[in-house]
Amino acid sequence: MNFKKILIAVDNSVCSELAAKAGYELASKFNAEVALVNIIEPAPASVNPDFTLAPVFLEAYDNSKENSHLLLEEIANKHGMGIATTYLSIIDTATHGIIQQADEWGAELIVIGTHGRGGIYHFLMGSVAEHVARKSACPVMIIPNKD
Numbered sequence: 001m002n003f004k005k006i007l008i009a010v011d012n013s014v015c016s017e018l019a020a021k022a023g024y025e026l027a028s029k030f031n032a033e034v035a036l037v038n039i040i041e042p043a044p045a046s047v048n049p050d051f052t053l054a055p056v057f058l059e060a061y062d063n064s065k066e067n068s069h070l071l072l073e074e075i076a077n078k079h080g081m082g083i084a085t086t087y088l089s090i091i092d093t094a095t096h097g098i099i100q101q102a103d104e105w106g107a108e109l110i111v112i113g114t115h116g117r118g119g120i121y122h123f124l125m126g127s128v129a130e131h132v133a134r135k136s137a138c139p140v141m142i143i144p145n146k147d
Contacts, residue, residue, distance in 0.1 A: 001139075003027075007035045007088075007107035009098045009132070010075055015113030015145035017075075022143050023111035024079040035105050036075055037088040038068040039097040065089055095131040102138060110140045 008023035010016040020036070027034045068089035076085045088101050102110050114129040133140040 001109075003030045003109045004032045005035070005105065005107050006030075006032050006109045006111060007037055007098075007102045007105060009037050009039070009094075009110065009112040009128075010071070011038060012071055013113070013115070015115050015143065017113075018145060019111050019113035019143040020075045020079045022141070024081060024083060026109070026111065026141075027083050028081055032108075033084040033086070034076075034080070035086040035088055035101070035107065036072045037090070037098060037101045038072055039094045040064040040068055040089060040091045041093065042091055064091075094128045095135065098128070098132050099135055099137075102136060108138055110136055110138060111143065112140060113143045113145060115145055 003026065006023055006027050008020050010020055024034060069087060072087040072089065086105065090097050090101065092100065098110065110132060112129045112132055114127055129142045133142060
């Protein structure tokens with residue numbers, strides 16, 4: 001396989017740091033371009049009597065978008081090795097947002113980290129990485145967080 005477009009899903013965690021490192025190493029080997037995607041989970045909606053979102057929520061989303069972009073820049077600067085990188089920050093649920101961005105950007109591979117949670121938490125919540133792997137149209141490389 002020769003991947004030319006690699007999407008790396010990141011958040012502000014150790015496991016996504018490992019995924020970013022692995023994703024950029026692959027991109028370097030395949031001479032591929034990278035898209036870093038950070039999903040901003042939607043906050044519970046609060047509706048004012050005039051049916052608009054409360055200003056606090058709008059401000060929170062603005063700050064989240066700004067913080068998300070800063071995170072993506074930091075990761076690209078740390079691991080990017082000069083590889084062409086597209087930044088994708090969107091408001092969505094994690095699984096849906098990652099898959100949608102991979103489809104829209106034309107990713108040929110998704111690289112994602114996993115927290116490695118087990119037991120009852122995994123039984124109840126599942127894993128974003130696992131859901132992405134099941135629903136993605138392209139291959140998914142899951143990078144485990146080994147302590």
